[in-house]
Amino acid sequence: MLRVAVIGSGPSGVYTAQSLIEQEAVPDIEVYVLDRLPCPYGLVRYGVAPDHEKIKSLQNNLRMVLEHPRVHFLGNVEAGAPGLGVEELREIFDAVVFCVGAATDRHLGIPGEELPGSHPATEFVAWYSAHPDAAAVRFTLAARSAVVIGVGNVAVDVVRMLSRGAAELAATDMPQGPLGALADSRVEDVWMVGRRGPSQAKFTTKELRELGSLPDTEVCVRPEELALDPAYRDPGELPAVARRNVAVLRGWAERTAAGPADAGPAARARRRIHLRFFLRPAEVLGDASGVRAVRFERTAPDGRGGVTGTGEFEEIEGQLVLRSVGYRGTPQPGLPFDEATGTVPHLAGRVLRDGAPLPGVYAAGWIKRGPTGVIGTNRPCAKETASSLLADTPMLAERHTAGDPVAALARAGQRPVPWPGWLAIEAAEAAWGHGLGRGTVKLPDWAGLLAAAHANG
Ligand SMILES: Cc1cc2nc3c(=O)[nH]c(=O)nc-3n(C[C@H](O)[C@H](O)[C@H](O)COP(=O)(O)OP(=O)(O)OC[C@H]3O[C@@H](n4cnc5c(N)ncnc54)[C@H](O)[C@@H]3O)c2cc1C
Ligand SMILES: NC(=O)c1ccc[n+]([C@@H]2O[C@H](COP(=O)([O-])OP(=O)(O)OC[C@H]3O[C@@H](n4cnc5c(N)ncnc54)[C@H](OP(=O)(O)O)[C@@H]3O)[C@@H](O)[C@H]2O)c1
Incomplete structure (x- = not known):
C-alpha cells in the first residue's frame, strides 16, 4: 500500500x-x-x-x-x-x-506601480471570484477610465468583467459585493495595452472575439498601430492562433476607421474597449490620492519577436490600473x-x-x-x-x-475540512443564493466558509 x-x-x-x-x-x-x-x-x-x-x-x-x-x-x-x-x-x-x-503576481518594476488605484490583476480576479484571502479587498469602480496592462487571457478576462453589465452577471455565483460594485460602475473606457504587436499577443481568439459581443460596448482598434507589425501586414507565416487573432483585430480596425455605424454621440455605445499595441509601460502617474494615467513608451519591432523603445511617450488617462502581466x-x-x-x-x-x-x-x-x-x-x-x-x-x-x-x-x-464539510459549504452557498433570489452565490470570507463547513460538527 x-x-x-x-x-x-x-x-x-x-x-x-x-x-x-x-x-x-x-x-x-x-x-x-x-x-x-x-x-x-x-x-x-x-x-x-x-x-x-x-x-x-x-x-x-x-x-x-x-x-x-x-x-x-x-x-x-x-x-x-x-x-x-x-x-x-x-x-x-x-x-x-x-x-x-x-x-502571486509579477511586478512591472516601474515608478508609481504601488500607487493607490494601481492593482495587480490577481487581486481584481480574487475579489470578483470571492477568494477568502481577498475578503477585505474593495473595488468601487468609480473610475471613468481603466487601464489594463498586458494582452494575455487574464487581461481579456478583467477587461470583459469591467465591461459586462451587472445584470448579466447576476445569474452567476459572483458574490454580492462585486456584483453591486459592477452595477454602480462608472467605467466608460477600458484600455488593454500590449508592449509588443498584435501578432505576439498572448490571448486566444475565442476569448478575444468575445469582447466584440458584449452588449452596449464598442471595440476600438487603431489601424495604424496594427500596421506597425510586419506580421500583421503579411500574416502568412504566423501560427494559426496569431493569424486568427490578427483577422479579428483587422475587422475591428476597419470598423473603427469607418467610425461608429450611425455616427453621432447618441449612437455611441455606453462603453468602449480600446486595444492598443507597441506601448510599454514606463510609469504610473498620480499621487497619494490615486492614479490619474499611465505613461507608455512607444516601441518598435526589433525583427526578432521583441521590441525596442523609440523615445516617444504617450499618456493614457485612467483612475484604475490593473497590471495583468502574469502570475508567479x-x-x-x-x-x-x-x-x-x-x-x-x-x-x-x-x-x-x-x-x-x-x-x-x-x-x-x-x-x-x-x-x-x-x-x-x-x-x-x-x-x-x-x-x-x-x-x-x-x-x-x-x-x-x-x-x-x-x-x-x-x-x-x-x-481539516473533509469532503462532507465542503458539501456543507456548497449547500450553504445554494441556500444563501436562494435567499437573495439568485442561484448559488459564493461565500466570500474565511469565517463564513469555516462556519458552514463545521456546521454539522
Ligand atoms: C484568472 C485566471 C483565469 C483562468 N481561466 C481559465 C479558463 O477560462 N480556461 C482554462 O482552461 N484555463 C484558465 N486558466 C488557467 C488554469 O486555471 C490553470 O492552468 C490551472 O488552474 C493551473 O492549475 P494548478 O493546479 O497548477 O494551480 P491552481 O489551480 O492555482 O491550484 C493550486 C491549489 O493549491 C492550493 N495551495 C496553494 N498553496 C498551498 C499550500 N501551501 N498548502 C495547501 N494547498 C495549497 C491552492 O489553494 C489551490 O487550490 C485561468 C488562469 C487564471 C489565473
Ligand atoms: N479563457 C482561458 O482559456 C484563459 C483565461 C485566463 C487565463 N488563461 C491562461 O492562464 C495563463 C496565464 O495567463 P496570463 O494572461 O496571466 O499570462 P500570459 O498569457 O503570459 O500574458 C501575460 C501578458 O503580460 C505581458 N507582460 C509581461 N511582462 C510585461 C511587462 N513587464 N510589461 C508589459 N507587459 C508585460 C505579456 O507580454 P509579452 O508577451 O510581451 O511578454 C503578455 O501580454 C495563460 O496560459 C492563459 O492562456 C486562460
Missing part, C-alpha cells in the same frame, strides 16, 4: 490524484488531496471568470475524482505552516506531490525553489535539490511548469509526475508510513 499526499486541489492536483488511482500497478494506493482552502478546485473556482459557465462546469469532472473511494479531500490544511513542512509531511505520507499553483509561484518552506522562474526545479516531476532528486517529493502544474497553460495542459503534466512517482514505488515502500493521517494533521495543528 502507498499513501500519497497531493498538496493543492486545483486541476494539476486532481489530475495527479486521477493518474494515481487509474493505474493497476499499485492497486491499493490511497491519495489524500490537501488544500489550504476549505474549498477544492483551485483556479477553476477562484480564477476562471464567473461568466465562463461552461469552463466552470469542469468542476463536475474534478469532483468525480475527489469522490473516488481511495481519494480523500482535506481542505483547510496548509502545507508549510509551522509543524507541517516537507519533512513532517514525509513522516505522515509515503510521497508528497506539490501542486500549489502560482498564487511562491517558495514553499523546505522545498527547493528557482527564484528566476518562480518554479520548483524538477526532472519529470521529481523535485531536485542541488540537481539530485529529493526522495518522495514531486511537483505538478503551474509550480512545476510556470504560470502558463489552460486547464487541460495540466493533465499530461500531472500524468508525467504520477508516472515518476509510481516508478519509484519500491523505494517509497521501504519507509512506509503508518497511523491515521487525519489525526497526524490534527497533531500538527491543522483542523
